[in-house]
Amino acid sequence: MKIGVIGGGAWGTALAQVAAYRGEPVLLWAREPDVVAGINDAHENRLFLAGVPLSPSIRATGSLGALAECDALLVVAPAQHVRAVLAETAVGTTPLVLCAKGIEAKTRLLVGEVARSVHPRAPVAVLSGPTFAHEVAAGLPTAVTLAASDEALGQALAARLAAPHFRPYASDDVIGAEIGGAVKNVLAIACGVVEGAGLGQNARAALIARGFAEMTRFGLARGARAETLAGLSGLGDLVLTCSSTSSRNFSLGVGLGKGRSATELLADRRTVAEGAFTAPVLREAAAAAHVDMPVTEAVCRLLEGEPREHVIGALLARPLRRE
Secondary structure, three states: OOEEEEOOOHHHHHHHHHHOOOOOOEEEEOOOHHHHHHHHHHOOOOOOOOOOOOOOOEEEEOOHHHHHHOOEEEEOOOHHHHHHHHHOOOOOOOOEEEOOOOEOOOOOOEHHHHHHHHOOOOOEEEEEOOOOHHHHHOOOOEEEEEEEOOHHHHHHHHHHHOEOOEEEEEEOOHHHHHHHHHHHHHHHHHHHHHHHOOOOHHHHHHHHHHHHHHHHHHHHHOOOOHHHHOOHHHHHHHHHHOOOOOOHHHHHHHHHHOOOOHHHHHHOOOOOOHHHHHHHHHHHHHHHOOOOOHHHHHHHHHHOOOOHHHHHHHHHOOOOOOO
């Protein structure tokens, strides 16, 4: 099974490295000519994953048409760009493994729903979990959820991507895997605010727990299973991204917690903090599903420019209730 990767950022490059572990050919599409040239000539992505030597089995291309030779495509473009990139890609019935985490802002669709709307004949799977790209590329131990409604497809993809340091766990709960990845980005911003504002470890632990309750309520309302949300693609990813500045969303929250504006923080970022786009869409989706998500609401208000003291105070002043 020849793997193609759509997206030449840090995460796409790390997944290409995983797919090339046994020396099998991998084709990676990148928009940036410098990335394509660097991977092909020096076996390194200096722009997004500098210092990591890449497998010579990885070949980069700037042509989406070249991906037609692949048997499965890992879609690692940012969530807000997935529709446009897939619209330019001839897919047919080639399986799509969605590795972006988010909700499309214009439509409130999960990435899997976007993919099905663009390429309705293509089987869809979701790869999600606690994964920092630089650790995956360096060969450090990592476990992920690989969700596919087609069990045979899921098993084939898991076998192809598995490596001694990279362990996929199979699931058929595609919606649950997607929701966990999307919601945790928003909650990571909130935990970053706690860090930036100096509110302490007690507050961060409480926020992770209450945020997970929000994730679970929303996921169940959308048809996800509780065990999926409590697994790698939900709670596992939440714990990772809520506790490290390696998380783009957490780092954004740290800046907000220190009193900087979202406009300023987002303007100078080369990589995408998906939670900033997901938060207002998630608020709308939660309201439509009659799901209470106060942490998500607080993140939206911070992104809209409301002073952190007002937002934090309002969250802490909510009426007491049973857990």
